[in-house]
Each structure stands twice: as C-alpha cells, then as structure tokens.
Amino acid sequence: AQSVAQPEDQVNVAEGNPLTVKCTYSVSGNPYLFWYVQYPNRGLQFLLKYITGDNLVKGSYGFEAEFNKSQTSFHLKKPSALVSDSALYFCAVRDYLVPTGFQKLVFGTGTRLLVSP
Amino acid sequence: DVKVTQSSRYLVKRTGEKVFLECVQDMDHENMFWYRQDPGLGLRLIYFSYDVKMKEKGDIPEGYSVSREKKERFSLILESASTNQTSMYLCASSYGARGSGQPQHFGDGTRLSIL
Numbered sequence: 001a002q003s004v005a006q007p008e009d010q011v012n013v014a015e016g017n018p019l020t021v022k023c024t025y026s027v028s029g030n031p032y033l034f035w036y037v038q039y040p041n042r043g044l045q046f047l048l049k050y051i052t053g054d055n056l057v058k059g060s061y062g063f064e065a066e067f068n069k070s071q072t073s074f075h076l077k078k079p080s081a082l083v084s085d086s087a088l089y090f091c092a093v094r095d096y097l098v099p100t101g102f103q104k105l106v107f108g109t110g111t112r113l114l115v116s117p
Numbered sequence: 118d119v120k121v122t123q124s125s126r127y128l129v130k131r132t133g134e135k136v137f138l139e140c141v142q143d144m145d146h147e148n149m150f151w152y153r154q155d156p157g158l159g160l161r162l163i164y165f166s167y168d169v170k171m172k173e174k175g176d177i178p179e180g181y182s183v184s185r186e187k188k189e190r191f192s193l194i195l196e197s198a199s200t201n202q203t204s205m206y207l208c209a210s211s212y213g214a215r216g217s218g219q220p221q222h223f224g225d226g227t228r229l230s231i232l
Contacts, residue, residue: 009157034220043121043207043223044160090159102165102173104150105221109159 002027002095004074006108013081014116021076021111023091032094033074034105035065039087050074061085081115088112120144121224123208129230136195138227140208147212149191150221151175151183154205166191167214198231205229
C-alpha cells in the first residue's frame with residue numbers, strides 16, 4: 001500500500017521567513033501527491049498536486065512543493081510566511097483498493113504550522 | 118466553487134443511539150467519501166461511494182454504514198454509537214471514475230461526541 005509520512009508534528013517559523021513542511025512517500029509506481037491545509041474549525045482545502053512533469057509545483061496562496069524522486073520527498077514550501085498561514089497541513093498520496101482498483105487518498109498525520117508575528 | 122455541506126457542525130448523542138450524519142455536494146461529483154479525523158492519526162477513510170447506490174469499505178468501516186440514494190447526498194450511519202466513535206467526521210467529494218485521483222473537496226466537518 002502507498003503511504004506518506006510527515007515527520008514533524010509542529011513547525012514554528014517567524015513571519016517573513018521561508019517555511020518548509022516535510023513529507024516523504026512510499027509508493028510502488030509513479031506517485032500522485034497532494035497537499036491540503038486545514039484552518040481551525042474548517043474542512044481541508046486543496047493546495048496543490050503533483051502527477052508528472054516539473055518537480056516544482058505551484059499552488060494556492062503562494063505555496064509550492066518540490067518533488068524529489070531520489071529522496072522520495074514532497075516538501076511544501078513558501079518563500080515568506082504569513083501569520084495567516086498558521087494551520088494544519090496534510091500530505092496525501094493516491095492509493096488503490098484491492099481487488100477493485102478503486103482509487104482513494106491516503107493522508108499523513110498532519111503538521112501544525114505556527115507562524116509568529 | 119464546489120460546496121460540500123454537512124448538516125451539523127456539532128452533535129452530541131448517547132451510547133447505543135443510531136446516529137445519522139448527512140452530507141450534500143452541489144457539483145454533480147461521482148465520488149463521495151467519509152473520513153474521521155483524530156489527533157495524531159490524521160484522516161482515516163471509513164467508506165466511499167463512486168456512484169448512486171454503490172459503496173466501498175475504506176480502512177475503518179467497522180461500526181459504520183452508509184447510504185447513497187441520490188448522487189448529491191451521502192449519509193454516514195452509526196448503527197449503535199459507542200464512545201470510541203467520538204471524533205471529527207469529514208465528508209468529501211471528487212469527480213472522475215473509479216474513485217479517481219482528483220482533488221477532493223471537503224465539508225467543514227461534524228464534531229460528534231458520544232456520551
């Protein structure tokens with residue numbers, strides 16, 4: 001089965017500094033990878049996805065993610081953090097149900113980002 | 118914008134009750150999903166549906182059932198609620214065949230407490 005790991009429960013960064021939220025994946029075949037954000041008392045919002053092509057994927061709210069096949073990583077980045085970026089971030093990978101082949105997403109455990117003023 | 122609406126934001130029920138959580142989407146999506154979210158565990162898939170009247174078990178289906186009588190509506194049923202089902206429940210939808218790998222659109226969640 002496909003899986004993702006988010007090694008940090010929380011990331012702290014000062015406003016204006018660059019931020020990185022880490023995600024590593026374990027898949028057979030080519031990965032479909034996603035990042036979602038969850039603000040307090042809200043559902044998840046899609047940020048960006050990688051399917052194929054450029055290793056740097058641009059998404060919503062100024063976020064981008066770098067796909068690295070050799071390191072099996074898909075880290076989320078932003079050049080300059082805002083206090084309003086404080087939220088819970090989830091990495092996800094496409095997986096398949098056996099034997100039907102139906103597709104689903106498998107989520108990581110989440111990383112809380114705290115941006116201080 | 119896709120709108121996924123969950124009928125209740127907060128719900129308190131008693132052990133042994135039959136509980137219904139409702140979800141409606143307005144974008145004619147084929148696929149709908151139910152997850153539960155617990156701290157430190159991320160999101161875990163309970164059930165999903167890829168068409169009307171069709172359903173597939175996810176990773177943690179025990180103690181739950183689902184119903185999809187209309188394309189826009191997907192209901193999660195706790196047959197006999199237990200305290201270990203206290204959680205945040207999230208509904209999501211996506212377009213595309215066979216579950217698809219397309220981005221999912223989420224509702225704002227129902228925080229369910231079982232006393």
